[in-house]
Amino acid sequence: MSLPRLRHALAAGLPLAALLGSPALLADPDPSDWQAVVEEARGQTVYWYAWAGEDRTNEYIQWTADQVAERYDIDLVHVKLSDTAEAVSRVLAEKQAGNDERGNVDMIWINGENFATMKTNDLLFGPWAEQLPHYPLTDPDNTPAVRYDWTIPVDGLESPWSSSQVVFYYDTALVDTHPRSMPELLAWAQENPGEFTYARVPNFLGNAFITQALLELADDTEILYEPMQEEDFEEVTAPLWTFLDELHPLLWRSGRAFPSNSSELRRLMGDGEISIGLSFSTTEASGAIANFELPDSVRSYVHDDGMIGNMSFMAIPYNAQHKAGAMVVANYLLSPEAQAHKQDPVVWGSNTVLSLETLEPADRALFDDIDLGIATLAPDELGEVLGQPHPSWVDALAEAWQARYVGR
């Protein structure tokens, strides 16, 4: 066991990487020379770290693996995570140990919060995403969500994959008229105590619910899209806490326990314990009905003032060993074919990030033919998409929620 090496490894980390800038390693592929990238990718094994709690997601990833094996001779391996942060931990441990070139993680399916972390800590490779041949299909100049992930500039460090929006779902057999706003939800809960709950904060769906509530209840929402200033927090969030203090005793289990994630929430719905739930996927209810998890009387709805939405992305760590392969896979994931297959609720039902107007008619037809399922709202019924506030607000909200409701 060589102690000097260990010490060296510990001391490396930040200063070295900061000096070089993450993408500066000589051997890295150049995304602007796409032909060369595809050449280099041939025969590579790409380890894709992706959340695996949903079998339809896993099957879609397996389908992608078959496609890229055939087209690009890439061996795509799905490394199954129960929490995306495990991948971030892994990259961090590698950096800590001075492994700057032969990282295990080639590609991560990432959300805004983890992206913000990796970006601030110089753990990402890039810029590369804007050079992908399929990138223009997202119409980036007219789609801010492609350029700003939770208000953080993407800067070409990640490539869009799926767009999602929060929707509520309810059992029409148990609920006559569904609420159309947070105050209406509160009123409904007063009449139907114990029939609604949301995922425990800081799970992303729990965060989404309290953020949505704040966006609906706050007087001024502009301020939520700027980095948070400590002195504003109390005043801006006061209506949220009044609302939650009233709502919690009316929740499932009187707010003394919360489901830990969206799937557990769905299970409560399937077991008939609650009659209104929410999800970050517009097609979740339809998929769950097809999978026998929810009764076929479940339908989706949105609030009148719009619902929070965002995109999830593909990122490549600074020390990934197979960057070329990862870029080729990310580009394939953006292809109309792969995006249309993904949007089909029978396959997965995750919304496309492509701008349908930019597509060739033949490619557009792929999307027009999809049957969205009985409990899925049509695109024009989904209403306005509210942007995700700055991560500093979401972090502070989650912390304040825990200080307020945990351990009482």
Next chain:
Amino acid sequence: MLRLAPWLITALLVGPILAGLAMATLPAFGYLPALGGHSLSLDPWRDLFAQPGLARSVAISFSSGIATTALSLTVVLLFLAGASGSRLDRWIRRMISPLLSIPHAAAAFGLAFLIAPSGLISRALSPGLTGWERPPDLLIVQDPWGLSLMAGLVIKEIPFLLLMSLAALHQIDAERRVALARSLGYRPTIAWLKVVLPSLYPLIRLPVFAVIAYASSVVDVAMILGPTLPPTLAVSILGWFNDPDLSRRFMASAGALLQLGVTLAALASWWGLECLVRRLGRGWVAGGQRQRGERRLRIIGKTLILLAAITALVGIAGLALNSLAGFWRFPDALPQTFTLQHWQRALPSLGGPVAATLIIAGAATLLATALVLAALENEQRSGCQPAQGQLASALTLLYLPLIVPQIAFLFGLVVVMEALGTRPTRWLVIFGHLLFVLPYVFLSLSEAYRRFDPRWSRVALTLGSTPNGAFWRVRLPMLLAPLLTAMAVGLAVSIGQFLPTLLLGAGRVTTVTTEAVALAAGGNRRLIGVWALVQASLPLLGFIIAVGLPRLLWSNRRGMRGTP
């Protein structure tokens, strides 16, 4: 060569744990250069103690360590005291292996589905007996006091302690002790508690300690059954390690050390309880009371163990039902429709993980068995056998992996492995499993090995055999039954490992367990049912071989077949 075995084992187990703990200690005091922590400070501890609900998390972890162990041990001892060789007693003994092979997470899911307000029991009684058309809004699973968590742990720890006790009982000639006490007029159960228990307990002390450590730091069961606001300490720590905000790693490391402290405190309190019980018990043993309470004790013991075994089995049956269920609306006792869809979707992806699981478990178990045999044989030949029930040898350190909570040292170990430049491979995972498989194999095999009559080897030596010849041709064949049981335990332990597989394999090595837990994150009970059944069937296979093979090989040697 043989003489090196104990030292090799000690180095192999203790080295990684100490290194891992060291790498958790540095960040706990603010030193983690990759995240800009270059100087020592107490900030991580301040952050940790400022966490909402921390005291409660600690209290739940601590009390579940003590209460789970006390309850499981009491049930096991009362059952053994009252056992009379009836059909029921034999059935329970035969159920040990299947119950042991149910993975903790699967048993927890089964229990959760059984007792939830919308669970199996409630469905069976509703609406007929209860009048419930909708599940009642009762906080049963994930209750804030951790009662359902403790129940889930108890049904898994009972078979483990029972197996360990049965192995130890052979050593102390329990039947003759009871017979003697009965001739003095003691009722059987009282006799057992007064004359067998005091000699038995020192022999099962280590397994009891392992149960305390496990129950106070378990992650997967606590995620399913434990409280949520706040969760237990170990679950909170995992959350902090996985927080998108990387600066929380410092606090998580401090939490990992706190977990170590909580586990040690639970062990120390148990030791205090031992002293108390010993003092109180002495008066009772010497009091000469021969009959009082005998019936009651016997009935309580039987009822509780039966309840635990049936709960576990019905829970698994509930999962099996789920794996075949179509939609299943609440008060219905059975699903409206049945479908093979869940199995059909899972089957194509089963092959790889099952193969990986078997290879890893097989390799880790073989290595562990070889090392344990070498150490035990060395003990025999050098004649420095520890006295009965005493642990005074270098090998005591062997049990370190069972006492130090996984969450306290595994994250640090990953950093060490990275620093040494090891690539995450199947071998690294096998090595990680070895840390946990080895102690259990040793625990299961050592007593049988040490109590093996030395005269057999001596006879072989007088007949001109070499020591090696005596080992291979006399000792090993005669010990085949306990050896295979120990290997089956080793297999089961390896198959159940989640954190070591995930962390040391960098997530690239997928086993049935990592798949099952990743899917459990998705909470689809039908799919969990499929994977839990697969996960439980693999170790069961090991136990079947362990029981069946000796019978097959020694079909003409009754004494060699071992006790089922």
